Amino acid sequence: MAVLLLNASFEPLHVIPLRRAMGLVVAGKVDVIANGDGEIHSATRSFPVPAVLRLRYMVRVPFRQHVALSRRAVLIRDQKRCQFxxxxxxxxxxxxxxxxxxxxxxxxxxxxxxCAPCNARKGSRSLADLGWSLKKRPIAPRGTVVLLSSAGVQTVPDAWIDWLPAPA
Ligand SMILES: [Zn+2]
Structure with missing residues (x-):
C-alpha cells in the first residue's frame, strides 16, 4: 500500500510505502490529511491507515522534469485508453x-x-495508410504522471485525487 506525501505547502512530493509513512506519523513529522481503508495495529495502539500525509516542515526538492519512457508510464499518461x-x-x-x-x-x-487488436492491425503501417487518427497529440508527461509512474502507481486512490494537480 502506498501513501501520498505532501510538502508543507500541500504540493505532492512523493509516493511512499506505508511502512515509511507510519514512521513519519509516529515521529510526529507529518499530519494525516486523509485516511484510507482499514487500521494498522501496533503493540499498544491502532491507527487508521493513512492515505495522504503532509509534512510539518518545508523541504526543498529539485522538480523532476523527466520520466523514463516505459510501457507503464505511457499507459498512465494515456489513462490506459487506446489512443486511436x-x-x-x-x-x-x-x-x-x-x-x-x-x-x-x-x-x-x-x-x-x-489495445492489442489495434496494435496488431497497425503493424508497420502509418496512420495515413490506415486512415486512422489519434485522440490527442502525444507529449512528454509532467507533474502528476511523473510522480505516479516513478512510484509505480497505476490506480490513483480516491483519497489522493483532491491533492494531485490535474494531469498535464
Ligand atoms: Zn484500440
Missing part, C-alpha cells in the same frame, strides 16, 4: 505512431497507448 479515435478499448500495449521500421523514434511524442 475509432477505438474505445482499454490499452495494454504501446504503439509507435511512426513505425520504427520507417524511422520512427522511441520517444514520448511518437508512442501512444494502444
Amino acid at each position: 479515435t475509432h477505438c474505445d478499448r482499454t490499452a495494454s500495449t504501446i504503439d509507435h505512431v511512426v513505425p520504427r521500421s520507417r524511422g520512427g523514434e522511441h520517444v514520448w511524442t511518437n508512442v501512444v497507448a494502444a
Whole structure:
C-alpha cells in the first residue's frame, strides 16, 4: 500500500510505502490529511491507515522534469485508453505512431497507448495508410504522471485525487 506525501505547502512530493509513512506519523513529522481503508495495529495502539500525509516542515526538492519512457508510464499518461479515435478499448500495449521500421523514434511524442487488436492491425503501417487518427497529440508527461509512474502507481486512490494537480 502506498501513501501520498505532501510538502508543507500541500504540493505532492512523493509516493511512499506505508511502512515509511507510519514512521513519519509516529515521529510526529507529518499530519494525516486523509485516511484510507482499514487500521494498522501496533503493540499498544491502532491507527487508521493513512492515505495522504503532509509534512510539518518545508523541504526543498529539485522538480523532476523527466520520466523514463516505459510501457507503464505511457499507459498512465494515456489513462490506459487506446489512443486511436475509432477505438474505445482499454490499452495494454504501446504503439509507435511512426513505425520504427520507417524511422520512427522511441520517444514520448511518437508512442501512444494502444489495445492489442489495434496494435496488431497497425503493424508497420502509418496512420495515413490506415486512415486512422489519434485522440490527442502525444507529449512528454509532467507533474502528476511523473510522480505516479516513478512510484509505480497505476490506480490513483480516491483519497489522493483532491491533492494531485490535474494531469498535464
Ligand atoms: Zn484500440
